[in-house]
Amino acid sequence: MHYDLIIIGMGLSGLMAAKTAAEAGRKVLIVGKGMGCLTLFSNTIDVLGIPLLAGPETTRLRDGLSQWIQDHPEHPYSKVGLKGIEEGLSLFTSLFHPPYSFQTIGDENCFLPTGAGTMRPTYLIPDTMVAGAFGKEKKGLIVGFKGFRDFYAGYVAGPLNWRGIALSLPETPGQEISATALSRWMEKEVFRKKIGQEIKKNLSGETCVGFPAILGMNDPIKVKRDLEEKIGVEVFEIPTLPPSIPGMRIYNRFKEWLIRKGVTFLLGHSVAKVSIKNKRCEGVYVFNPPVSNFYSADRFILATGRFIGGGLMADRERISEPIFNLPVSQPGSQEEWFGKSFFDEHPIHRMGILTDSSFRPIDETGEPILENVLLAGTILSGHHCLDEKSREGIEIATGYWAAKRVLEQRV
Amino acid sequence: MKLQTEVLIIGGGATGAGILRDLSLRGIPSLLIEKGDFLSGASGRNHGLLHSGGRYVVSDPEAARECIAENRILRKIAPHCIEETDGLFVSLPEDGLDFRDRFIQACEETPLPAHLLSRDEALSLEPGLNPDLLGAVKVPDGAIDPFELVLANAKDAEAHGAKFLLHTEITSLLVDGDKVKTVFAKGLLHGEEYLIEAAYIINATGAWADQLLKLAGLHIAMALSKGSMLIANQRLTHRVINRCRPPSDGDIIVPNHTVSILGTTSVRLEDAENFEVTPREVSLLIRETSKMLPAIEETRFIRAYAGIRPLFQSGEKGDDRAISRGFVLIDHEKRDGIMNLITITGGKLVTFRLMAEKASDLLCRKMGINVSCATHLNPLPGAEKPSGLKDRLKTLCKVETLCDCELVRREEVEEVWREGKLKNLQDILHRTRLAKGTCQGGFCVYRLLGVLNELGLTEGNPNKILKGFLEERWKGIRPVLWGASVREEELIESIYKGIFNLTPTHPSPLEVEG
Numbered sequence: 001m002h003y004d005l006i007i008i009g010m011g012l013s014g015l016m017a018a019k020t021a022a023e024a025g026r027k028v029l030i031v032g033k034g035m036g037c038l039t040l041f042s043n044t045i046d047v048l049g050i051p052l053l054a055g056p057e058t059t060r061l062r063d064g065l066s067q068w069i070q071d072h073p074e075h076p077y078s079k080v081g082l083k084g085i086e087e088g089l090s091l092f093t094s095l096f097h098p099p100y101s102f103q104t105i106g107d108e109n110c111f112l113p114t115g116a117g118t119m120r121p122t123y124l125i126p127d128t129m130v131a132g133a134f135g136k137e138k139k140g141l142i143v144g145f146k147g148f149r150d151f152y153a154g155y156v157a158g159p160l161n162w163r164g165i166a167l168s169l170p171e172t173p174g175q176e177i178s179a180t181a182l183s184r185w186m187e188k189e190v191f192r193k194k195i196g197q198e199i200k201k202n203l204s205g206e207t208c209v210g211f212p213a214i215l216g217m218n219d220p221i222k223v224k225r226d227l228e229e230k231i232g233v234e235v236f237e238i239p240t241l242p243p244s245i246p247g248m249r250i251y252n253r254f255k256e257w258l259i260r261k262g263v264t265f266l267l268g269h270s271v272a273k274v275s276i277k278n279k280r281c282e283g284v285y286v287f288n289p290p291v292s293n294f295y296s297a298d299r300f301i302l303a304t305g306r307f308i309g310g311g312l313m314a315d316r317e318r319i320s321e322p323i324f325n326l327p328v329s330q331p332g333s334q335e336e337w338f339g340k341s342f343f344d345e346h347p348i349h350r351m352g353i354l355t356d357s358s359f360r361p362i363d364e365t366g367e368p369i370l371e372n373v374l375l376a377g378t379i380l381s382g383h384h385c386l387d388e389k390s391r392e393g394i395e396i397a398t399g400y401w402a403a404k405r406v407l408e409q410r411v
Numbered sequence: 412m413k414l415q416t417e418v419l420i421i422g423g424g425a426t427g428a429g430i431l432r433d434l435s436l437r438g439i440p441s442l443l444i445e446k447g448d449f450l451s452g453a454s455g456r457n458h459g460l461l462h463s464g465g466r467y468v469v470s471d472p473e474a475a476r477e478c479i480a481e482n483r484i485l486r487k488i489a490p491h492c493i494e495e496t497d498g499l500f501v502s503l504p505e506d507g508l509d510f511r512d513r514f515i516q517a518c519e520e521t522p523l524p525a526h527l528l529s530r531d532e533a534l535s536l537e538p539g540l541n542p543d544l545l546g547a548v549k550v551p552d553g554a555i556d557p558f559e560l561v562l563a564n565a566k567d568a569e570a571h572g573a574k575f576l577l578h579t580e581i582t583s584l585l586v587d588g589d590k591v592k593t594v595f596a597k598g599l600l601h602g603e604e605y606l607i608e609a610a611y612i613i614n615a616t617g618a619w620a621d622q623l624l625k626l627a628g629l630h631i632a633m634a635l636s637k638g639s640m641l642i643a644n645q646r647l648t649h650r651v652i653n654r655c656r657p658p659s660d661g662d663i664i665v666p667n668h669t670v671s672i673l674g675t676t677s678v679r680l681e682d683a684e685n686f687e688v689t690p691r692e693v694s695l696l697i698r699e700t701s702k703m704l705p706a707i708e709e710t711r712f713i714r715a716y717a718g719i720r721p722l723f724q725s726g727e728k729g730d731d732r733a734i735s736r737g738f739v740l741i742d743h744e745k746r747d748g749i750m751n752l753i754t755i756t757g758g759k760l761v762t763f764r765l766m767a768e769k770a771s772d773l774l775c776r777k778m779g780i781n782v783s784c785a786t787h788l789n790p791l792p793g794a795e796k797p798s799g800l801k802d803r804l805k806t807l808c809k810v811e812t813l814c815d816c817e818l819v820r821r822e823e824v825e826e827v828w829r830e831g832k833l834k835n836l837q838d839i840l841h842r843t844r845l846a847k848g849t850c851q852g853g854f855c856v857y858r859l860l861g862v863l864n865e866l867g868l869t870e871g872n873p874n875k876i877l878k879g880f881l882e883e884r885w886k887g888i889r890p891v892l893w894g895a896s897v898r899e900e901e902l903i904e905s906i907y908k909g910i911f912n913l914t915p916t917h918p919s920p921l922e923v924e925g
Contacts, residue, residue: 041905116857116874120912147811149821152861155873166865177811239910241857242902307898308905314897316694335690338892338900342885343878343908343915348897386908 002296003029009303011036013377015254016399017301022261024407031266042247043239045124049389053109060107074382076394079357080401088400099221115240117159128220131208131236141206147177150241151212182214183245186223196230213237213246280372299406303376311379326353326361329381345387352381358405376402416442419609424454427615428564429767435571437782443575448838450561452617456718458674459667461553462761468517474737479523481762484787491793492560498552498651502545506656537648552651554667563791578834584627589750600834614754618683618721632724638675639688639717643710644849647671661699673700688715688890712891721756738766814855816848853903856880
């Protein structure tokens with residue numbers, strides 16, 4: 001089978017690239033071993049949560065970003081540029097129609113409560129979390145569930161000077177009380193009625209109620225509104241330990257849209273081998289036991305993420321990229337990869353694949369190694385997405401931008 | 412607060428807890444003081460080997476005899492703390508068979524049950540072994556859980572009337588004439604001050620023995636030797652695997668619970684408090700142990716840690732009092748003219764009971780009483796229970812599991828808490844398998860703090876404890892971060908620095924207020 005574009009990796013950057021190309025009518029194949037970090041951490045869309053943009057004197061994100069681009073010429077954001085980042089973000093938000101849409105609070109970073117009772121800065125948030133962003137000024141009740149071990153209401157409520165309660169769940173023999181199970185139960189009217197009554201009884205002057213982020217997988221706004229009606233106050237979601245239900249919603253929405261647009265969607269398969277000729281990739285062998293299928297394309301986007309995603313691997317000596325064996329910037333020997341404190345900015349997180357301004361992989365002289373392969377997402381070098389709080393922003397902006405390069409036939 | 416006791420035991424390692432139990436069974440009232448939790452020193456930082464004595468049989472037959480005798484006793488009194496795995500001493504081509512022949516002969520003389528295996532026999536028992544091996548000798552080594560063992564001793568002692576105070580440090584020993592008259596101690600968590608009057612004092616502080624004696628103006632010459640170990644995330648073999656050569660670096664692999672422990676190194680140290688596993692030691696351990704078990708090159712490691720062996724310097728005036736080269740028992744009456752002070756240090760985990768017996772015997776002689784030891788006769792609490800694996804598996808689907816790697820239930824943690832006297836997170840981690848598995852607490856510690864918070868036990872700021880834990884965990888993980896462990900680490904960092912935004916350098920506004 002021949003495609004215009006084959007995308008390897010099904011995280012947010014791969015999905016964005018697929019959306020960008022499919023919208024322009026290209027024939028696209030996306031192949032992924034798993035669902036990427038989306039379903040682990042991406043509850044909201046972080047763009048840049050550095051102190052300048054997350055301090056008490058908040059600034060419009062746009063201004064912070066343009067300063068950041070000036071100061072960090074090697075950062076992926078600088079290759080995409082402010083305009084590209086904004087285009088990418090609006091393409092992302094365009095996929096999420098109301099009622100479950102993403103919004104910013106005054107074009108600034110806002111602070112959302114977390115499962116550890118801290119507040120964290122983030123940029124685009126789903127409607128189910130908006131009430132939490134204003135929670136500071138309100139009096140809130142945090143609701144957890146007995147037996148749900150990934151969220152503790154009292155733990156969250158303590159530092160906020162709120163109150164936390166843990167509700168008992170109806171008997172669920174043999175079933176684990178997980179985030180996914182809770183989100184399924186939440187979609188049932190009977191279940192909501194039961195817990196709604198229970199919460200209403202427990203309210204004592206609180207004007208909003210925070211839940212772990214499990215308010216349904218398919219129609220969270222319906223769940224939220226129904227609970228608000230039953231309880232009588234605003235309801236919001238609080239991100240907690242993986243898996244991330246809000247991340248799964250994002251993934252599901254992309255998947256549904258892409259399949260409808262005719263994108264070939266290969267989940268659960270990995271690329272076993274690539275075929276390279278004259279600095280061009282001709283196609284990939286996708287391992288589908290017991291056979292390998294060959295798919296060819298004009299262009300390729302590698303969006304396999306970092307270590308969790310399998311985009312990068314580390315042995316005891318060095319870091320490598322397993323599919324194209326691309327050179328990876330090395331942060332010194334193993335003992336230099338990580339700082340002495342857990343909370344240090346570890347050098348290993350800054351390395352990745354070096355690219356030119358079109359996100360093509362380059363060698364040490366700056367020459368492209370492959371003419372028709374582009375990189376997107378966190379596998380790129382030059383960022384520290386964890387400490388910058390820029391993971392989703394980088395994924396969205398670079399996924400969009402790499403696909404744009406392909407569309408413009410710049411590579 | 413003023414405390415009075417017949418005997419004050421200082422140090423809550425295996426030796427101290429062993430003495431506490433021994434004296435309690437003899438009906439002698441005692442109080443144990445420990446500056447951390449039980450097993451904070453070498454007792455909690457070793458490879459968990461139930462020595463058969465094979466390791467010493469050529470170099471130190473007396474120590475080997477002690478080991479095999481204690482090995483048999485522990486199998487009887489503490490079966491629940493022991494995995495009867497057996498052990499192999501493997502000869503590789505570069506080792507030749509000379510040492511093996513001396514080993515077999517020494518085993519016969521000791522005597523220590525040893526069974527010669529051909530190359531093929533060894534490989535059929537342990538298919539992962541280096542296929543080039545020349546042969547092996549099977550001995551009754553095993554694996555032992557030091558935590559369960561020491562805590563069972565303390566529990567039994569408590570049941571027989573003994574007392575202990577954890578997280579309490581001795582601040583001074585006042586010598587008046589030929590006796591230590593009063594002892595001052597301070598609680599390290601809440602600052603309580605204690606004045607202790609004890610007729611006798613036993614110094615069982617291991618690597619800290621000399622530091623403690625300094626408080627009484629005494630000195631013994633000790634050397635500190637760091638031994639580093641690596642934990643692999645699975646059982647690599649069924650049996651303990653030893654290298655059949657004179658004791659050296661990287662010569663042992665112990666399967667223990669769900670993991671394997673690779674050891675050890677030996678590096679002289681000056682400071683008993685600040686030490687870490689160096690990259691050189693990590694490489695050395697992997698290089699040497701993989702000669703016996705090639706798969707180690709590709710194995711995932713989850714932690715590196717080190718313990719300190721207290722070595723008593725021979726050649727000084729107290730040397731003749733050493734009972735064996737394995738451990739040393741000092742009567743400070745004879746050595747320094749201090750009538751009521753005894754020091755016991757050195758030794759091995761497997762001989763802790765014997766050390767306790769000898770120290771208690773000396774004490775009884777000094778007290779002029781004649782009661783004999785009973786620790787080798789009475790099983791420890793928990794010994795009557797079968798392993799309980801079946802029951803655990805049955806209940807698992809019905810209860811809240813906090814730690815997925817090691818299947819630790821919420822109830823287990825609550826039970827440990829109710830049993831009492833726990834002061835901090837580390838105390839719980841010592842008493843359960845929580846955080847000992849593949850993710851090293853990455854997920855379950857958040858859950859543990861959530862549970863403790865619900866029980867009202869986090870003193871208002873669970874995140875301070877969480878950050879402390881993450882830093883402690885980091886020390887063990889950082890030396891072995893490559894391969895799959897890097898993926899795990901990216902996940903854990905993304906949770907705590909990402910989702911939970913725990914960043915001490917840029918705390919979020921509300922975190923500061925909290």
